[in-house]
Amino acid sequence: MGTETTDRSVDPSRRGAGHGGRTLLIRAIVLVTAVLGLNYIVWRWLFSINWDAWWIAIPLVLAETYSLIDSLLFGFTVWRLKRREPPEAPAGLTVDVFITTYNEPLDLVLTTARAAKAIRYPHQTWILDDGNRADVRAAAEAEGIGWITRSGDWKDMPRHAKAGNLNNALMSTDGEFLLILDADQIPDPLILDRTLGYFTDEKMALVQTPQVFVNVPDSDPLGSQAPLFYGPIQQGKDGWNAAFFCGSNANIRREALMQLGVTRYVTEIELALHKALKTSDRVIARAKKNLGADNLRVAEALDLVAKDLRRVRRRLQKGEGISEVTYEFQQRVLAVTRGLVAADIAAFHDDLASLSDLGIEGFEDGLQGAAPSTPALAVVDDAALDQLAQRSWSPLAAIDAVRVLIESVNAERSGEAQAVMPMATISVTEDMATCMRLHSLGWKSAYHHEKLADGLAPEDLSSMLTQRLRWAQGTIQVLFRENPFAQKGLTLAQKLMYGATMWSYLSGFAAVIYIAAPIIYLIFGILPVSSISTEFFVRLIPFLLVNQLLFVVVGKGVKTWRGQQYSLALFPVWIRSITSAFGNVYLGRDLDFAVTPKTLQQDTALRWDLVKPQLWAMGLLAGAAVVGVIRMVLGQADILGTSVNIVWVIFDLVIFSVIIEAVRYRGYEHYQADIAAAKARQGATGSPR
Secondary structure: OOOOOOOOEOOHHHHOOOHHHHHHHHHHHHHHHHHHHHHHHHHHHHHOEOHHHHHHHHHHHHHHHHHHHHHHHHHHHHHHOOOOOOOOOOOOOOEEEEEEEOOOOHHHHHHHHHHHHOOOOOOEEEEEEOOOOHHHHHHHHHHOOEEEOOOHHHOOOOOOHHHHHHHHHHOOOOOOEEEEEEOOOEEOOOHHHHHHHHHHOOOEEEEEOOOEEOOOOOOOOOOOOOOOHHHHHHHHHHHOOOOOOOOOOEEEEHHHHHHHHHHHHHHHHHHHHHHHHHHHHHHHHHHHHOOOOOOHHHHHHHHHHHHHHHHHHHHHHOOOOHHHHHHHHHHHHHHHHHHHHHHHHHHHHHHHHHHHHOOOOOOHHHOOOOOOOHHHHHOOOHHHHHHHHOOOOOOOHHHHHHHHHHHHOOOOOOOOOOOOOOOOOOOOOOHHHHHHHHHHOOOEEEEOOEOOEEEOOOOOHHHHHHHHHHHHHHHHHHHHHOOHHHOOOOOHHHHHHHHHHHHHOOHHHHHHHHHHHHHHHHHHOOOOEOOOOHHHHHHHHHHHHHHHHHHHHHHOOOOOHHHHHHHHHOHHHHHHHHHHHHHHHHHOOOOOOOOOOOOOOOOOOOOHHHHHHHHHHHHHHHHHHHHHHHHHHOOOOOHHHHHHHHHHHHHHHHHHHHHHHHHHOOOHHHHHHHHHHHHHHHHHHHOOO
16 A cells, blocks of 8 residues: 555556456456355365364364355455545535544644645634643644534543544534544545545445555554555445445544434433333332232322333334423322322321320430421421432332332433434444444445545554554444344345454454464374365365465455454454453443554563563464474374474464564664665665775
């Protein structure tokens, strides 16, 4: 993926042969890959599992099945590659350019803000300062740029990170369209001219452009550039109307977001209300069951509440407003509760009066919180009754049940700063969930494959790992909370497109098996397949070759190897993302959010501690290879089996070699300095004497 400013195109295929022939070639390779892959995996399951070593044989064939499904999903994605030419941007649209920031350096934020202000199409530029920094505000005002921070409504409320920052800004602006930029994404002056034309389609909600980074060397040791994703994958998803929102460099229709926010608000309230009604029925039934025969007054009150619950259901089915229905229901239940509490107070007062008549002195004074005389208890106004109704003052179980009803059937979102949250807040990354919800409402998205912003990638391994972990955690949170296959409104193809991205993060578990299998064989001689036969190679090798051919043809001039390396080499990150997201969603554990640093964070010390699992894996692989050779020389191991597994080990080590590069990488400035020094040395050596 190029970063030259003289050519904004990031699609090499535009400069090559016609698209039709390439599409047919891609589809032919996809079909061959599918046939060869299914032929291999079916044979593996039916005929080649070594059941004597099932504990490694089954995990290995499961990992291979996972990889085949991953390959098939990729093939399905690129089946309908879509290459777009933008329509001309209509005049007169109103646009807000949002630059999101939390703690990024001021000069970085201002560089992006100035470039945003210089965008050619008329617009309003805003810095969304989630850090509420006085220096950022002063600089923005001096530049004539808008500045927005959280309103007071957010105090002591959930923040929702970047999603909350955007949601807050949505309520303070009114542009028809929103261009969202991260603080490090410097926009091209033509970014709006090149993307607004897509919105002539009234159902178009989102136009995403690539994220390209200017501080990345050609070797890309941290795997920052994503030419496969910002290219064939996004173009393929676009062909199925499933192009993703990636958090920055995207233009969004406000109407679509606001419709999404209101729809989600109503949907969530309806779900909460129906759950509350269902629970309420059980609470009422249980309370009535526990009543004695002499509690007719309480039983009648509970029957009245049960009747009101049925009335609420009927009114909701007729389409009446939730707020009105729930408010009236609450008032009726409150009246019932107050009546019961008032009756209990009156009974309690009669008891005290009778005790006084019997000459029991000082009894009133011994009651905690009671007035020193009986007449004071007789004067209880409506406000006092209201307070008592909100407490478990009465010993009757029915009072607690009614109180629960009042609290649970509530159409207000008192636990949030805003009732309407257009940007999804269910994940540490707001983009995927928001986009999936828009698609489920019938909105369209487009991927415009042209570099229209220059970004900054992480400068060191620690920052890169922080970024990748957050991305993966956010994706898995969406999977756990809103599984795309359970979402109404999405087409099957859209479900598969979202599922494919979520599925890819399961590769961490498959990687562990791919690492363990050759180690187990080389050290212990335990083979997970029944035999390494000609039939095995005839089925496996063609599939692997054609699968790689698909990447070559789809990428066409784009380097994809680095991405393939990191899909395996970051297996600890992928595993941690799943376990931590599971703990957050299902066990209520905190999930720390960290903004990716935009400047070099680590000093000159090499951070080998960040990649301990990978180093252990590399050590075990290398050690197993040595043991395997020794066993083969001593005649204790099969030559063919050992040779195959040593090749496997070498392949894994080549994959993991990227980790060594990543640890040794000291940032782009150091890289440029090293290049300059090398050129100087070369010039000095080659100069005439």
